[in-house]
Amino acid sequence: MVRSLIRSLGCMSKSRVVLVVVGCWCVLVLTKNMDLGEIIFKFERDLHYTNNTVSEASYFRTSTDMTPHGDRKYIHRHILIENVTSYNKYDxxxxxxxxxxxxxxxxxxxxxxxxxxxxxxxxxxxxxxxxxxxxxxxxxxxxxxxxxxxxxxxxxxxxxxxxxxxxxxxxxxxxxxxxxxxxxxxxxxxxxxxxxxxxxxxxxxxxxxxxxxxxxxxxxxxxxxxxxxxxxxxxxxxxxxxxxxxxxxxxxxxxxxxxxxxxxxxxxxxxxxxxxxxxxxxxxxxxxxxxxxxxxxxxxxxxxxxxxxxxxxxxxxxxxxxxxxxxxxxxxxxxxxxxxxxxxxxxxxxxxxxxxxxxxxxxxxxxxxxxx
Incomplete structure (x- = not known):
């Protein structure tokens, strides 16, 4: 099962891998009662985004080419990246x-x-x-x-x-x-x-x-x-x-x-x-x-x-x-x-x-x- 999961992850896009990892962390919150601030800090420390990923978040904020159907998806992705990178946002x-x-x-x-x-x-x-x-x-x-x-x-x-x-x-x-x-x-x-x-x-x-x-x-x-x-x-x-x-x-x-x-x-x-x-x-x-x-x-x-x-x-x-x-x-x-x-x-x-x-x-x- 683990091998199948690893093969599946390898075929996924970066954005889907991010969502999978976030889901795992959410499970940890529910099962271990971990503090949300601690989760965000650990997640930011362990997960390294590329410059392209963060640039995509900025693009989603200002793009005028979104379809109405895609709004919810893009907003969710934007919030996800914003939360992960905001631990020490204003240093x-x-x-x-x-x-x-x-x-x-x-x-x-x-x-x-x-x-x-x-x-x-x-x-x-x-x-x-x-x-x-x-x-x-x-x-x-x-x-x-x-x-x-x-x-x-x-x-x-x-x-x-x-x-x-x-x-x-x-x-x-x-x-x-x-x-x-x-x-x-x-x-x-x-x-x-x-x-x-x-x-x-x-x-x-x-x-x-x-x-x-x-x-x-x-x-x-x-x-x-x-x-x-x-x-x-x-x-x-x-x-x-x-x-x-x-x-x-x-x-x-x-x-x-x-x-x-x-x-x-x-x-x-x-x-x-x-x-x-x-x-x-x-x-x-x-x-x-x-x-x-x-x-x-x-x-x-x-x-x-x-x-x-x-x-x-x-x-x-x-x-x-x-x-x-x-x-x-x-x-x-x-x-x-x-x-x-x-x-x-x-x-x-x-x-x-x-x-x-x-x-x-x-x-x-x-x-x-x-x-x-």
Whole structure:
């Protein structure tokens, strides 16, 4: 009987072999009361799909050549492959934070308020990645709890006190730097000490998330609340590891490609100069912990030199020739450079993957689509 079964399997297509194996695993579930999550994990580990098989699943999602009779078969196959490959589908934990500073002037963009950030934060409704949020605002906490009510298993929202962060513990020292006679006023970077603290605090909270490792992902990333504020699509989306990422580095988005690293640190802070953007920071979990230590060392050093601004100026100064001599950074940056300067959202956009809904070509579905 076993020999006959083996001969039969040899004659089957790959898709039918997959279905047979799934059936066997289902029997195990019923007979051994095994946990479904464990089954999926074991199945993913033991069964190796070819690239062609996964590509077929993608094809089934978007094909317009399906016959009505075949819809059910194709949907079943698509769900099967999706379940098998989804155990660690979103291997990036997204971390964000909002500390309520009220209304403040922001460069030439006018004023930012609590409502500004509440509106921007609504985009997280569509994020499929595991999400960790830190905030001192009850309003923001309530918003995130509401918009993530369908993804509570992959969401953690922490209501914290500002002073629990090492960044806010430096507020009085930063205030003294900004109060120096003649220190340039760049709103809000060198005017509101607490704003500079919020920008530095991203490295605190992303490291907390890395240490806690609640979602067991290999990667962690910081994402500004307003990073995708210009996004108008309402499709779900995920953020994936960027192509070409070096596991030993921290990935960031270049803002000015021809930045001079010979620039004196004093000029970087006082002239509000930017090399890379701080809206998105991506790294391996272990690397970001080491990078946080390195960045804290840089912050302490520049404060001792009576210089400070936001994290963007700290990073530029850290990797400048002068900063390298003083701090000797051991964790380097992986630079993602857009085709033109001042593209602040380039890295996030190339990491973004749309989760397009499956639309079949059946008669019933065509009728439903025509209603909209």
């Amino acid at each position: 990036v934990t997204v971390v964000t934070a909002y500390f309520d500073l009220g209304t403040f002037k922001k460069g030439f963009a006018g004023k930012f308020s609590t409502e500004t950030y509440l509106n921007w934060g609504k985009i997280f409704r569509y994020l499929l990645n595991p999400l960790i949020v830190y905030t001192d605002s009850q309003k923001f906490y309530n918003l995130m709890k509401n918009i993530r009510n369908e993804t509570v298993k992959t969401t953690r929202i922490h209501l914290i006190k500002r002073n629990s962060s090492w960044a806010f513990q430096l507020q009085s020292n930063i205030s003294k730097v900004f109060s120096q006679k003649g220190y340039p006023k760049h709103y809000p970077n060198t005017v509101l000490p607490e704003y500079a603290c919020t920008q530095l605090a991203k490295y605190d909270v992303i490291s907390r998330a890395s240490r806690d490792d609640e979602f067991k992902t290999n990667y962690v990333m910081w994402l500004d609340v307003g990073y995708f504020r210009n996004r108008r699509a309402i499709n779900n989306f995920s953020l994936r590891r960027p192509n070409g990422y070096n596991e030993s580095r921290v990935a960031m988005n270049v803002i000015h490609a021809n930045t001079h690293m010979t620039m004196p640190v004093n000029n970087i802070f006082r002239n509000n100069l930017v090399w890379v953007g701080g809206g998105l920071v991506f790294a391996n979990r272990d690397i970001i912990l080491r990078y946080e230590t390195q960045l804290k060392k840089a912050v302490d050093y520049f404060l001792s030199r009576r210089q400070m601004n936001t994290d963007q100026q700290v990073v530029y100064a850290l990797f400048s020739d002068e900063g390298r001599r003083a701090i000797r950074p051991h964790i380097e940056l992986q630079l993602y450079t857009p085709p033109v300067d001042n593209n602040w959202f380039y890295l996030g956009n190339i990491m973004l993957q749309e989760d397009l809904p499956f639309i079949s070509n059946s008669t019933n579905n065509r009728k439903k689509q025509n209603k909209f």
